[in-house]
Amino acid sequence: MKALVVYDSTYGNTEKIAQAIGDAVAAQVIRVGEVNPSDLKGFDLVIVGSPTHGGRPTPEIQDLLRGSPTLGGVNAAAFDTRHVSKWTLLFGYAAPKLKPR
Numbered sequence: 001m002k003a004l005v006v007y008d009s010t011y012g013n014t015e016k017i018a019q020a021i022g023d024a025v026a027a028q029v030i031r032v033g034e035v036n037p038s039d040l041k042g043f044d045l046v047i048v049g050s051p052t053h054g055g056r057p058t059p060e061i062q063d064l065l066r067g068s069p070t071l072g073g074v075n076a077a078a079f080d081t082r083h084v085s086k087w088t089l090l091f092g093y094a095a096p097k098l099k100p101r
Helices: 013-025 059-066 086-091 094-098
Strands: 003-007 028-031 045-051 075-081
Touching: 003 013, 013 028, 013 045, 013 075, 045 059
Parallel strands: 003 028, 003 045, 045 075
Antiparallel strands: none
C-alpha cells in the first residue's frame, strides 16, 4: 500500500504525531508547504493532519485540499491536535472539517 501523511504544525505536536503515524503505516510524511495538490494522486491512503486554529484546519491545509483533484477511490483519514479551552469547545475541532474534503 502506498501511503502519504500530509501535515501542518505550529508548535511541533502535529508533526510528532504525523511522524508516528508515518512510521506505523510505512507512509511518506510531508509538511504541507512541501507538497502540491497534484502530488496527492497515486496513493492508496492519504492522511491529513492539522492543528486546530479557530475551530478549523490551518489555512495551508485548507488551501491544499481546495486545490486537490478529487481523490475518488482513495482511502483517507484526518487527525487534529488541539489545546482544549473554552474556545475550542465553542468553535470545534479541525478533523471533522477535513472529512468532507
